[in-house]
Amino acid sequence: MDNASPNLSLEFRGPVVIATLTDEKILDEDQLRGLEGSFLPLIEQTPGIQLIIDFTNVKFLTSSVLGLLIRISKKAYETEGELRLCSIGPKILEVFRITRLDKIFDISTSVDDAMVGLKK
Amino acid sequence: MSLAESKDILHKSWKIKNVEQEANKVACEVLKTLRSHDFDEDMVFAVHLSLEEAFVNAIKHGNHGDPQKNISVECLITPDKFDISIADEGFGFDPGGIPDPRCDGNLYKSCGRGILLIRSYMDVVEYNTRGNCIHLVKYRDTAKSPGQEKKCS
Numbered sequence: 001m002d003n004a005s006p007n008l009s010l011e012f013r014g015p016v017v018i019a020t021l022t023d024e025k026i027l028d029e030d031q032l033r034g035l036e037g038s039f040l041p042l043i044e045q046t047p048g049i050q051l052i053i054d055f056t057n058v059k060f061l062t063s064s065v066l067g068l069l070i071r072i073s074k075k076a077y078e079t080e081g082e083l084r085l086c087s088i089g090p091k092i093l094e095v096f097r098i099t100r101l102d103k104i105f106d107i108s109t110s111v112d113d114a115m116v117g118l119k120k
Numbered sequence: 121m122s123l124a125e126s127k128d129i130l131h132k133s134w135k136i137k138n139v140e141q142e143a144n145k146v147a148c149e150v151l152k153t154l155r156s157h158d159f160d161e162d163m164v165f166a167v168h169l170s171l172e173e174a175f176v177n178a179i180k181h182g183n184h185g186d187p188q189k190n191i192s193v194e195c196l197i198t199p200d201k202f203d204i205s206i207a208d209e210g211f212g213f214d215p216g217g218i219p220d221p222r223c224d225g226n227l228y229k230s231c232g233r234g235i236l237l238i239r240s241y242m243d244v245v246e247y248n249t250r251g252n253c254i255h256l257v258k259y260r261d262t263a264k265s266p267g268q269e270k271k272c273s
Contacts, residue, residue, distance in 0.1 A: 027172055028140060062172045063237055065228035091165050094266055099233045099241045100222040
């Protein structure tokens with residue numbers, strides 16, 4: 001387990017990187033900058049990354065976080081990587097549904113489910 | 121009506137600097153008041169999300185991040201509803217001109233979802249004529265579920 005930023009923990013399982021968001025609430029600019037500053041270099045330095053972002057701890061987020069996830073997704077796509085989200089609670093999942101982002105993100109119920117089907 | 125007879129739980133105005141920390145203080149006071157008067161967590165979540173989105177819009181888009189500018193807030197909480205107006209010092213905007221972020225061409229854009237979320241979680245969303253003041257109302261026992269906004273055509 002590696003602490004990439006104060007609000008992110010990284011676990012490497014073979015070719016898969018599991019990034020766990022550690023904050024319960026993600027809403028301020030410093031948090032967003034910290035996350036963006038961790039995720040984007042990680043993806044750039046790991047072409048073909050198989051990235052799972054674990055939302056287990058997250059109880060609140062704003063539309064700025066959704067924007068960050070889109071930027072992460074685009075960066076992963078550019079480097080032929082793959083992104084999955086998992087363990088999103090019902091209130092946060094509703095935010096994804098309202099914005100229809102549940103249609104463009106691959107969302108799994110758990111880390112183990114997200115691991116299934118990733119490129120080996 | 122005397123204060124003792126009033127049903128208002130909170131009726132307060134703020135004039136705050138155009139910075140995130142000042143807006144957070146207002147949001148914290150409002151959310152603390154709702155929780156201490158047993159508004160349920162769904163309502164607290166809806167108010168919290170709408171406040172965050174409205175303050176970000178006021179700070180970034182209305183006042184263009186200028187810390188010399190101010191935001192005026194007036195909030196009324198009664199046992200039945202949450203009611204707030206948030207005004208920035210910007211030129212205002214046309215809320216009808218905001219593209220629907222759910223349309224295919226906009227789905228992959230990294231911004232533009234705040235107003236959709238506010239409209240989805242609040243019962244009343246209104247703007248003044250100039251477009252620099254948003255008025256939000258959420259009723260305590262509303263039948264509206266989030267996400268009942270008119271779909272993208």
